[in-house]
Amino acid sequence: MRKKSFSDALFNLRARLPGLSARESAGARRPPKNLSMLLREWHKRIGLAACIFMLWLGASGVMLNQSPAWGLDAKRIDWPWLMSMYGLRAEAPRSGFASGTHWLAMANDSVVLDGTVFDTTLRAPIGMTESSSGGARQLYMASQQELVIATPAGNRIDELTSAMLPVRSIQRIGVTRDGGGVVIQGGDAFVSVDGGLSWKPSPTAGVQWSEPDDLSPTQRSIVLRFARPSVPLEQILIDLHSGRLFGHYGEYVIDVVGIAAVLLAISGVWIVVRANRRRAPMR
Structure with a gap:
């Protein structure tokens, strides 16, 4: 008697909730998933998962392609x-x-002269000297390919490239x-007593050559302010685009995104082909 009452109650509940019985009957009649249905379902899932990465790859690709036009190759980032x-x-x-009383040091790509950044294209200086060549006291800073002339206050006067030197x-x-002439040597030695306008052969005896000198702790602390490393923005975009910025794990993520793109292409073609085949008999 108790069992019959429970069955009657369940029957009455289903009668009052027609949506429940409809869902049960629809679930009972649901056909098994075929290959096309599975591909559609996974096509959506893979597309949603790869969407963000695909958008980033596309955007970074455009920025890299337009990097020279937008000046991204010249901009540098120094975020710690x-x-x-x-x-x-x-x-x-x-x-x-x-x-x-003057001193010169390199801080990454900057030339620091007497504690301030000196505006010059000079790279990898090999020496600096002070001379009254040309009448006034001037600073002469040299790299292998150029000679830079500046005032004692740090104002650039001229830059002589190797084509302008002997x-x-x-x-x-x-x-x-006597401090009246500046001497450069590249095999043979030459001296200029008119501020680099003309040069003539010179003996090396008695020349006071510029040599590297240790910086004091105070000087090093000053240079450290200008020694912050930086990386070109274009290089950062390349490393983000390839995933190398995050090491091997970043490369693996980009590999997975590439595989996902291939799967999306294959599944998309399969879905379109199957849909066209189904429509063909109806035409």
Whole structure:
């Protein structure tokens, strides 16, 4: 009697809730999933999962393609947290060059003269000297390919490239014993007493050559302010586009996105072909 009452109650509940019985009957009649249905379902899932990465790959690809036009190749980023991902950190050089009360050092790509950044294209200086060549006291800073002339206050006067010098490559720079001439050597030595306007052969005896000198702790602390590492924005975009910025794990993620794109293409073609075949008999 108790069992019959429970059955009657269940029957009455289903009668009052027609949606429940409809869902049960629809579930009972649901056909098994075929290959096309499975492909459609996974096509949607893979598409949603890869959407963000595909958007980023597309956007970064456009930025890399337009990098020269947009100036991204010239812009540099020095965010500390980003530099730590590259394993870069600020480090002041231990040596530089000195002449009288003036000193010169390199801080990454910047030339620091007497504690301030000097506006010059000079790279990898090999020496600095002070001379009264040309009448006034002037600073002469040299790299292998150029000679930069500046005032003691740090104002650039001129930059002489190797095409304007008597030597193809400067090996060292110095000053004559009386300080009236600047001497450069690249195999043979030449001296100028008119501020670099003309040069003539010179003996090396008695020349005071510029040599690297250790920076003081105070000088190193000053240079450290300008020694923050930086990376071109274009390089950051390349590393983000390829996933290398995040190491091997980033590369694996991009590989998975590439595989997902291939699967999306294959499943998409399959779905279209199957749909066209079904429509063909109806035409």
